[in-house]
Amino acid sequence: MLYSNCWNWETGTRLVANTGNWKAKFEWVEEPNVSPDGEKIAAIVKIGKGEFNVCVNGKIWGNHFDRIWHTRFGPAGRLTALVSQKGKWTVAVDGNAWKNSFDYVWNTIFSPNGENIAATIRQDSQYGVVVNDESWEKMFYDINNLTISPDGKRTAAVVQTVAFRKGDIFKFQEGCYTAAPDGKAWDRNFVNVWGLAFSPNSKKLAAEVRTSLYDYTVAVDGALWQDTFSCVWAPVFSPDNKAVAAPVRVADKWTLAENGKQTWDRKFFQLWGQIYSPDGSKLAAIVAPKFGKWTIAVDGHPWITTFSDLITDVVFSPDGNSVAAAGRDKGRWTIVVDDQSWKDTYDMAWQPVFSPDSRNVAAKVGKKEYYTIVINGKPWKHYCEALWNPVFSPNGNKVLIRAIENGKYYRRVLPITKI
Amino acid sequence: MAQSVKKPEKKFVDIGLDEGAARLTTDMIQQVISRVLKGETSAYLKAYVDTCVSCGLCSEACHYYLSHDKDPYYAPVVKVKQTIWEILKKKGKVSPEFIKKASEIAQTECDLCRRCAMYCPFGIDVADIILIVRWICYMLGVTPQYIQDIANSYSVTMNQMWIKEDEWINSLQQQEDEAQNEIATLRIPIEKEGADIMYSVISPRPEFRAQFIYKTAVIMDTAGVNWTMPATPGPDNSDMTMYTGDNEIMGRVKKTHFETAMRLKVKKILMSECDSIYDVGNKWLGWKWYPIEIVNSIEFYYELLRDGKISIAKKFEEPVTLHDPCNVDKGSALYKMARYLINATCKEFVEMHPNREHSYCCCAGAGVINCGPHWKMKQMHGSKIKARQLAATHVETVIAPCHSCYGGLEDVIRHYKLGMNVRFLSDILYECIEKPRVVIDV
Ligand code: SF4
Ligand code: SF4
Numbered sequence: 001m002l003y004s005n006c007w008n009w010e011t012g013t014r015l016v017a018n019t020g021n022w023k024a025k026f027e028w029v030e031e032p033n034v035s036p037d038g039e040k041i042a043a044i045v046k047i048g049k050g051e052f053n054v055c056v057n058g059k060i061w062g063n064h065f066d067r068i069w070h071t072r073f074g075p076a077g078r079l080t081a082l083v084s085q086k087g088k089w090t091v092a093v094d095g096n097a098w099k100n101s102f103d104y105v106w107n108t109i110f111s112p113n114g115e116n117i118a119a120t121i122r123q124d125s126q127y128g129v130v131v132n133d134e135s136w137e138k139m140f141y142d143i144n145n146l147t148i149s150p151d152g153k154r155t156a157a158v159v160q161t162v163a164f165r166k167g168d169i170f171k172f173q174e175g176c177y178t179a180a181p182d183g184k185a186w187d188r189n190f191v192n193v194w195g196l197a198f199s200p201n202s203k204k205l206a207a208e209v210r211t212s213l214y215d216y217t218v219a220v221d222g223a224l225w226q227d228t229f230s231c232v233w234a235p236v237f238s239p240d241n242k243a244v245a246a247p248v249r250v251a252d253k254w255t256l257a258e259n260g261k262q263t264w265d266r267k268f269f270q271l272w273g274q275i276y277s278p279d280g281s282k283l284a285a286i287v288a289p290k291f292g293k294w295t296i297a298v299d300g301h302p303w304i305t306t307f308s309d310l311i312t313d314v315v316f317s318p319d320g321n322s323v324a325a326a327g328r329d330k331g332r333w334t335i336v337v338d339d340q341s342w343k344d345t346y347d348m349a350w351q352p353v354f355s356p357d358s359r360n361v362a363a364k365v366g367k368k369e370y371y372t373i374v375i376n377g378k379p380w381k382h383y384c385e386a387l388w389n390p391v392f393s394p395n396g397n398k399v400l401i402r403a404i405e406n407g408k409y410y411r412r413v414l415p416i417t418k419i
Numbered sequence: 420m421a422q423s424v425k426k427p428e429k430k431f432v433d434i435g436l437d438e439g440a441a442r443l444t445t446d447m448i449q450q451v452i453s454r455v456l457k458g459e460t461s462a463y464l465k466a467y468v469d470t471c472v473s474c475g476l477c478s479e480a481c482h483y484y485l486s487h488d489k490d491p492y493y494a495p496v497v498k499v500k501q502t503i504w505e506i507l508k509k510k511g512k513v514s515p516e517f518i519k520k521a522s523e524i525a526q527t528e529c530d531l532c533r534r535c536a537m538y539c540p541f542g543i544d545v546a547d548i549i550l551i552v553r554w555i556c557y558m559l560g561v562t563p564q565y566i567q568d569i570a571n572s573y574s575v576t577m578n579q580m581w582i583k584e585d586e587w588i589n590s591l592q593q594q595e596d597e598a599q600n601e602i603a604t605l606r607i608p609i610e611k612e613g614a615d616i617m618y619s620v621i622s623p624r625p626e627f628r629a630q631f632i633y634k635t636a637v638i639m640d641t642a643g644v645n646w647t648m649p650a651t652p653g654p655d656n657s658d659m660t661m662y663t664g665d666n667e668i669m670g671r672v673k674k675t676h677f678e679t680a681m682r683l684k685v686k687k688i689l690m691s692e693c694d695s696i697y698d699v700g701n702k703w704l705g706w707k708w709y710p711i712e713i714v715n716s717i718e719f720y721y722e723l724l725r726d727g728k729i730s731i732a733k734k735f736e737e738p739v740t741l742h743d744p745c746n747v748d749k750g751s752a753l754y755k756m757a758r759y760l761i762n763a764t765c766k767e768f769v770e771m772h773p774n775r776e777h778s779y780c781c782c783a784g785a786g787v788i789n790c791g792p793h794w795k796m797k798q799m800h801g802s803k804i805k806a807r808q809l810a811a812t813h814v815e816t817v818i819a820p821c822h823s824c825y826g827g828l829e830d831v832i833r834h835y836k837l838g839m840n841v842r843f844l845s846d847i848l849y850e851c852i853e854k855p856r857v858v859i860d861v
Binding site: 067106143166213292294310350 | 575
């Protein structure tokens with residue numbers, strides 16, 4: 001929503017690029033990416049032996065690279081790629097490679113406003129993070145779980161601070177891993193650390209930690225919850241920054257804990273993917289009330305609708321009154337909103353999107369080799385070769401559809417009543 | 420049946436067992452055992468004890484028993500008697516030394532091949548009981564060093580060989596380079612959201628047996644499959660922590676694996692040649708079966724050939740035999756499909772005997788191979804019957820549609836100087852199929 005105010009919301013269809021022609025122009029064309037506003041479509045192209053480029057709306061970048069992968073548009077529409085030149089790797093933003101290069105770079109992430117770009121790096125067998133072309137001062141033996149704060153000013157990752165020989169199972173148990181916000185390791189190590197989460201004000205960092213082979217808990221800025229559990233899953237912060245919620249396993253069942261104390265009185269066979277409503281008054285999570293039955297629980301109360309296979313991509317409406325998710329039942333996907341499944345089923349369904357006024361839900365779905373958009377269960381009668389998630393206009397009356405049809409990429413803005 | 424005789428193998432030093440047991444007291448042991456043996460587990464074991472009549476019919480099934488000239492020490496029921504039976508009898512009051520021995524038996528004298536379950540008139544599955552023994556020993560911190568190290572690797576990297584994220588992606592890119600020497604347009608599509616298939620593998624170290632990825636890529640490319648491989652942790656379809664009893668990491672590995680498939684919005688996961696049919700991890704998480712369909716490579720290749728997506732250009736000249744992995748779903752159609760593929764691609768196929776669900780285990784998979792070099796001789800002695808079986812085929816090429824079996828068979832062949840070589844099904848297909856140039860679509 002951040003930038004969508006400034007996008008062109010004039011109703012109509014515009015041909016942006018004849019992507020079908022690209023394969024005649026280039027030796028090799030990879031699967032394209034589209035900018036959030038739908039104005040740009042980009043794909044990695046091979047232009048000669050060992051020479052790669054990125055084609056954006058039919059034009060290639062000024063610089064070639066020996067290899068390119070992982071093109072991604074950030075929220076503000078900047079296009080990044082991981083590029084290699086003479087065996088060194090870096091990030092290129094809109095075609096310009098960063099000055100610093102490394103032995104390897106991967107996992108590009110963006111701040112929510114798209115201004116800050118971070119990635120993990122390897123240099124001289126040491127691991128760290130690069131943010132906007134500046135590396136963390138300290139490097140580590142290994143790195144994973146890179147994350148960026150909501151204000152985009154901080155990064156954190158799980159790092160290995162103690163080296164151990166392969167097979168040194170006792171050293172491993174002493175704890176060789178920790179979290180490193182801004183590249184500064186917490187002063188305590190753990191057997192394992194996963195699932196990092198910054199607080200909405202970007203000041204605090206939480207993580208799921210394993211304190212021995214058998215004990216799991218949550219750490220906030222390195223301080224542990226009082227109790228340990230036989231297992232935990234990734235924590236999240238409440239919107240007011242005061243609470244951290246994480247699924248915990250107690251007596252072979254799962255429940256939700258906030259700040260270390262059980263907050264739901266109900267227990268489940270499984271529970272994960274918890275999210276707070278935007279005002280923080282509600283908590284929803286994916287739960288299995290029984291073995292092999294999946295649904296959503298809001299504030300501990302499971303829905304009646306269950307799915308045999310899975311539920312994923314849970315989202316709260318902006319007003320916090322509705323919850324939607326994608327689910328799969330007996331091999332077929334659908335969207336479920338407030339305990340009601342859409343009547344159609346699909347081969348695949350993507351994360352549902354609420355309109356800013358919370359009144360409508362749209363989702364990208366796939367049937368056979370085609371994709372379309374469905375709004376409130378009603379399909380758009382267009383079958384596209386490629387499609388990206390729909391975006392509602394700020395007033396919620398229109399929807400932006402970014403789609404490839406018959407080898408051509410179109411940017412469409414439609415009144416939702418036209419679907 | 421004959422009484423248990425001796426412990427014929429020489430003692431080995433394994434810090435996982437020795438140091439682990441040295442930290443225990445009988446009180447600690449009793450506490451942990453009473454925590455593990457409750458509810459369903461306790462009822463299951465009670466049913467076992469009440470059902471087993473110690474007839475010993477399961478003995479003839481066990482490759483350890485057969486490889487050791489029918490020494491009763493290696494009879495499946497004796498393994499149970501020496502471990503869980505004793506634990507139940509003594510209500511958990513057993514010594515650290517006992518736990519060390521129980522761990523050794525459970526990890527290095529039973530490979531969880533489930534062959535004995537087919538021979539028991541009551542269908543008792545000794546492998547399930549041995550898994551409980553492994554679980555108890557893990558909870559007590561007495562697990563062989565190498566397999567515990569594998570479990571530690573999973574907890575950090577979600578794969579079994581300590582492959583870091585950059586090494587994983589880099590090795591895919593190297594494999595792509597290698598494949599492009601042959602097919603210039605060939606890609607290993609990394610992180611392609613919405614592909615039909617996510618190819619999941621037992622992550623190889625870049626320098627170790629990684630070539631199967633490019634060979635599979637050539638097959639995929641030739642067949643025009645819309646596929647991808649993830650750049651994040653979660654490509655690994657193996658989950659050896661289920662064999663150590665570390666259920667929490669087992670669940671975490673499986674959760675990461677399936678969530679990776681969900682994130683990439685793929686319709687199916689193609690499992691590389693691997694016999695891990697154990698659906699333990701997903702069940703621990705609450706998924707009755709796999710939440711995203713998993714296709715075994717044998718079936719996948721079979722369908723490609725049956726449906727004309729790949730065709731055979733030439734046949735493999737040498738006579739070949741086939742090792743049927745133990746945990747290919749016993750009695751499933753996969754046995755037939757593997758033979759269809761071999762007959763279509765090879766000039767001469769010689770069956771190993773016994774075969775299909777009765778094939779002898781190679782001591783890999785869930786077995787002693789994972790316990791590392793300390794236990795190599797135990798692995799070799801336990802594989803004697805497998806070596807005999809291989810030798811009796813008088814062929815030089817054995818096809819093993821499983822990564823673990825591949826390694827296990829290589830060890831057996833080397834030790835017993837059988838002069839054979841091991842191939843994956845994908846190796847054979849790669850050599851034999853017609854490889855047209857494929858245009859990549861936008
Ligand atoms: S599962 Fe296999 S290795 Fe274990 S006792 Fe039975 S036959 Fe022997
Ligand atoms: S497990 Fe079955 S076959 Fe083996 S001794 Fe017991 S009853 Fe007999």
